[in-house]
Amino acid sequence: MLAGPPVCPSCIICLPALHRCSSLCLSYSFPGGPVPVRLPPYTPQHGQLQCPPTTMAARDTSSLLVGLLVLFHTWGAWAGVEVNMEDRVEVYRGETAQITCMFTSFDGVSGMPIQWFYTTRSGNKQRIYYQNSTKNGVDGGTPFTDRISVNGTGASGEIVLTINAVELEDELEFICSIKTGEGRTQLKVFETPGPPSIEGVQTGISVNEYSKIGTCEVKNGFPKPNIAWYRNNTPLRAVQNVLKMVPSITTESSGLFSVKSELSMTVRKEDKDDLFYCEVTYFVPGGLRMTETNQINITVYYPSTAVSVWVESPKGKIKEGDSIELHCNGNGNMPSSILSFSYGEGKTLEGNMLVLDNVTRLNSGVYHCSSMDTDTFEEVSGNTTVFINYLDPAVVMPKDSAVVTMGKEFKATCNALSSLQTHTVWFKDEVEVSVGHSLILKDATFDTAGTYTCVVTVPEIEGMETSGTLDVNVQGPPQIINPDFTEVKKSLQEMVDLSCNVRGFPAPSVIWSTSDGKILKTTSQTETKEGVESVVSIKVTADITAFCNASNDFGNDAVTFNITAKGNGVIIAVIIICILLLAILGSVLYFLYKKGKICGRSGKQDLTKEKTSKDNIVVEMKSDSTEEAVLLGVNGDKQSPRTQ
Secondary structure: OOOOOOOOOOOOEEEHHHOEEEEEEEEEEEOOEEEEEEOOOOOOOOOOOOOOOOOHHHHHHHHHHHHHHHHHHHHHHHHOEEEEEOOEEEEEOOOOEEEEEEEEEOOOOOOOOEEEEEEOOOOOEEEEEEEOOOOEEEOOOOOOOOOEEEEOOOOOOEEEEEEOOOOHHHOOEEEEEEOOEEEEEEEEEEEOOOOOEEEEOOOOEEOOOEEEEEEEEEEEEEOOOEEEEEEOOEEOOOEOOOEEEEEEEEEOOOOOEEEEEEEEEEOOHHHHHOOEEEEEEEEEOOEEEEEEOOOEOOOEEOOOOOEEEEEEEOOOOEEOOOOEEEEEEEOOOOOOEEEEEEEOOOEEEEOOEEEEOOOOHHHOEEEEEEEEEOOOOOEEEEEEEEOEEOEOOOEEEOOOEEEEEOOOOEEEEEEOOEOOOOEEEEEEOOEEEEEOOEEEEOOOOHHHOEEEEEEEEOOOOOOOEEEEEEEEEEEEEEEEOOOOOOEEEEEOOOEEEEEEEEEEEOOOEEEEEEOOOOEEOEEEEEEOOOEEEEEEEEEOOOOEEEEEEEEEOOEEEEEEEEEEEEOHHHHHHHHHHHHHHHHHHHHHHHHHHHOOOOOOOOOOOOOOOOOOOOOOOOEEEEOOOOOOEEEEOOOOOEEOHHHO
16 A cells, blocks of 8 residues: 555656556547557656645646546556557667567566567568567567577566667667557667768859859768758858759668768859858767868959059169069959050060069159950059169269368368268268268368268168269478387398388478488389388498488478497407417517527428427418428427328
C-alpha cells in the first residue's frame, strides 16, 4: 500500500490509482476511433507518488482523464502487454547501437514470447530474433544475422537489442513485439564529412557581368550535409537574375553523400574587396555541427573614371640636374586599358611611368596621362604640373682678381640668379669670413690678400649650390717674413741654404749679397700667392755675412744672415804642433852632426853598429852626390838598409 497519493511532473498525467505517471502519446483503438494515450512507467525514487493540488476545474479534468486512462488500461490489460521504446537511437557508422525495449503486463512479464523485427525498404516486417519460454535465437539469412545480440530474458520487463558495426543500410525502423504489444525505434546512422573546400574563379570578372564566383564542396557525409554561402560574414540569399546558388548531390559507392554548391552572381565594383566563404552544417548523434571554409576574393575589372599623375621621385622640390620619375594610374583596372604620357611639344610615351634624366628648367610644364579602353575607345585623362628650380652660376664682381692699396677699403659682390631664395657665404682658406652678397675688406694688409670663394646655396633644396672665386692682391712695399733662422754655424767647406720669403705686390725682386759687396747667385726663386720665395746656396770658407734685399715700386726690405765657420782654432793648433816637431828634428840632426856621427858632404860613410835597440831613432839621409840612403841612429851609428 502506498502511504499517500502519487506526485507526477506537470508535463505528464498523474495516475494515483495506478501508482504511476503517464503522458498522452500512444494510440489505443476504440470503436469510435484511435485515442492518443501513452502510459510510460514513472517510478519516483522513494516509491511514493503524490499528485499536486489542483483547482476545481483542474480536478474535474484530471478526474475525467483518470477515468479514461483507467478505461484504456483496463482495455490494455485485456489486450495483454504495454510496450515502451525510444523514438530514435543515434549512432556513428561503425559503432555499436543498443535499442532498449521496456514492457509491462497485468499478467506478469515472465515467460512472454519476444520477437525483434525491422521494417524493410519496401515496408515489410522482417524478423531477426525470437524468444519464448523454451528457446531463443537469431534468424538466419538477414543482414543482421552475424551482428546482433539480445541481452536479458524479459523477466525484468526490459530487453536490449545490440547491433555491432553499424552500417549506413542499418538506418531502419526496429520493432520489439511482445505477445500482443509492440514498440518501434528508428535507428539513425551518422558519418562526419571531410573538411569542406572552396575554389574561386581564377580569371577576373568585368563589372556588371553575371559570372560564376566559386564552388564549395564537402565529401563523404551522412546524412546529407548542407552548404550555405556567406559574403563578409553575411549569409547570401538567392535573388533572381542577380545571385544564384546551385547545389548538386553525389551518392558515393559507399552510400555517403558528397555535396557541391556553385555560386554565381552579377558582379559590382564594390565586390572587389568582398570576402566569400562557405558554411557546412551536418548532423551528428545528439546535435548539429558546423564548419567553415577559408575565405576567397575575386578580381573585379572595372573601367577608369579618373586618372592620377604624380612625381614619384624626387620627393619635394626638383632642381636642375635631377632625374625625375613620373607615374600615372587610373582608378580602374580593365585589362583592355592603355596608359600613355604626353608632354612637351608633341612627345608621347606609352606606359604608366616616365623617366627624365638631367632635367633643366626647359623641362618645366604640364604632363598629361590618359587611359583608353581599347574595347570601347573611351578615354579619361589627368595631368600634373612640373617645375624645375634653377640656380645660375655665381657672378663675382670684380671678375677673377682685384688689386687694393694697402690700408684702403675694398668691396666685392657675388650674385646668382635663382628661382628660389638664396644664401651667400664668403670663405678664405676654407674659413668663413663674411655672410651676404657683398664682401667688404677694410684697412687692407698683406694678410688681406688671397683667394676668396663665395658659395651661394638654396636652403629649400639640399645640394643646390654654386660658387665663384676672387683673387685679391694688396699693393705695398715688400715685407720679408721672419725666417726660421738668421744665425748659422757651419763647418768649413759645407754648403748652407738660405731662404727669403717676401710678401708684396707687385711681386718684389730679390738680390742676395755679402758684406764685402759680392752679389750671390740665386739658387731658386718661386712666386707665391703673397709674393716671392728666393733661395741661395753658399759654401762656407770663412765667416760670412749675407743679405737678402727685396724691392718693388713701393719700397724695399732686407734681412741679414750671419754664417760662422766652425774649426779655425784646430787648424792653427795643428800647424803649431807641426812646426814644433820640425824644430825638434832639426836640433837632433845638428847634435849628431857636431858629434861627428854624420858623414861629410864629399862622400858617404857606412856606419855599422852591432848593437841595436828598438828605441833607436833612425834618420834617413841622402847626399847630393849619391842616391844611396844612409840611416843614422840616435847615437850616430850608421845602419844599412838591410838592418832596418
